[in-house]
Amino acid sequence: MTENAKPEIQIGTVESDPSIYIEVTRDGPYIVHGVPPLHVEVITPNSTGHSWTYTEGQAFAVKNGTALCRCGHSRNKPYCDGSHLKAGVNLTETAPFTPMLDGAQEIDGPVVSLTDNEAYCAFARFCDNGNRIWNEVQMPGEQHVKLAVYMAHHCPSGRLIVWDNATRQPIETPQPATLSLLEDPVEQCSGPLALDGGIRVQSASGESYEIRNRQTLCRCGASSNKPFCDGSHASIKFQDGLER
Ligand code: FES
Numbered sequence: 698m699t700e701n702a703k704p705e706i707q708i709g710t711v712e713s714d715p716s717i718y719i720e721v722t723r724d725g726p727y728i729v730h731g732v733p734p735l736h737v738e739v740i741t742p743n744s745t746g747h748s749w750t751y752t753e754g755q756a757f758a759v760k761n762g763t764a765l766c767r768c769g770h771s772r773n774k775p776y777c778d779g780s781h782l783k784a785g786v787n788l789t790e791t792a793p794f795t796p797m798l799d800g801a802q803e804i805d806g807p808v809v810s811l812t813d814n815e816a817y818c819a820f821a822r823f824c825d826n827g828n829r830i831w832n833e834v835q836m837p838g839e840q841h842v843k844l845a846v847y848m849a850h851h852c853p854s855g856r857l858i859v860w861d862n863a864t865r866q867p868i869e870t871p872q873p874a875t876l877s878l879l880e881d882p883v884e885q886c887s888g889p890l891a892l893d894g895g896i897r898v899q900s901a902s903g904e905s906y907e908i909r910n911r912q913t914l915c916r917c918g919a920s921s922n923k924p925f926c927d928g929s930h931a932s933i934k935f936q937d938g939l940e941r
Contacts, residue, residue: 704897704905705796709858711772712895713874719914721924722862723901724788726764727779727890728913729876733774736761738877738891739941746883747826748851751874754880765890769918775890776939777880786918790900791809792816792925796907797855807853808842809868810860811849819889819913820928821879823851824880830857843877853891854926855911867908871895880912880941887937889913889926898924 706712717731729735737754757775764777770784771777781788793800801814811834826848833845846868849859858867872894879888892898892912900908901903906924913926917935920927 701751702736705907706895707796707798707907707909709853709869710895710908710910711871712897717874718897718899718905720792720899721767721901725767725781727767727916727924729759729763729765730926731760731874732759732761733874733876733896735850735876736878737880737939737941739880739882740888742883743826745827748822750849750851751877759876761835765916767890767916767918767924769916769935769937774939775916784918787795788918788923790902790923792906792922794900794904794906797909801858804831804834804864806845807837808862808863809834809845811845812858812860814856816922816927817854817856817913817925818928819852819854819856819891819926820884820931821851821853821881821888823848824857830859834859853877853889854910855909855915872910878916880936880937880939881931882941884931884934886934887917887929887939887941888930888935890916900909900924 720728736756739752743749768781768786770780801812804811830848849857876893877891917930919929
């Protein structure tokens with residue numbers, strides 16, 4: 698796709714109001730266009746300590762044009778305070794513009810199937826909560842299908858998609874356009890900026906990435922798949938200082 702061409706929309710995704718989108722700036726912050734809600738979402742474990750649900754936390758004000766930190770060094774997170782100018786973090790975008798499913802593996806089951814593109818993993822671990830989604834899709838029985846769909850829908854990055862074998866369509870639920878600051882108290886770190894609801898992400902080049910229902914953008918500065926999160930925040934124990 699070239700600049701100004703219509704961006705790809707992943708199958709199963711409903712695009713948000715086009716006035717809402719995220720602009721990645723060259724070596725700088727994310728600029729929020731439109732006024733989507735922004736709040737903390739805490740990855741909340743079950744009694745066995747596995748990721749199970751999200752708990753909504755503090756809300757933050759957003760205006761059209763709000764700049765959000767993506768280098769990890771702002772002292773006013775989640776907002777940009779200009780620290781990227783001195784931080785020396787390489788913020789070059791390296792993710793491909795090609796559809797995410799192009800690089801996905803497929804795991805077939807009797808009723809549903811799974812596609813998995815590990816490069817987009819945000820390490821939220823809903824896929825491995827005592828049961829593993831890769832096994833669940835291969836097992837017969839309604840409870841396994843339900844659990845696999847539940848796990849995939851909680852995967853914030855959209856790495857995992859469950860498909861209905863009968864219709865060959867992804868099982869996705871349209872979401873309102875929302876920005877979330879993920880916090881992971883079990884791993885004692887902060888995570889990416891999660892985008893729900895088909896929000897367009899525009900590269901600093903002007904080209905847009907494929908629009909997807911669930912996406913996660915790096916805000917620690919350490920991802921090898923920028924602007925998307927690749928789970929590196931857990932290795933570096935990224936801390937944004939927000940309440941979890
Ligand atoms: S926030 Fe996940 S790699 Fe940076």
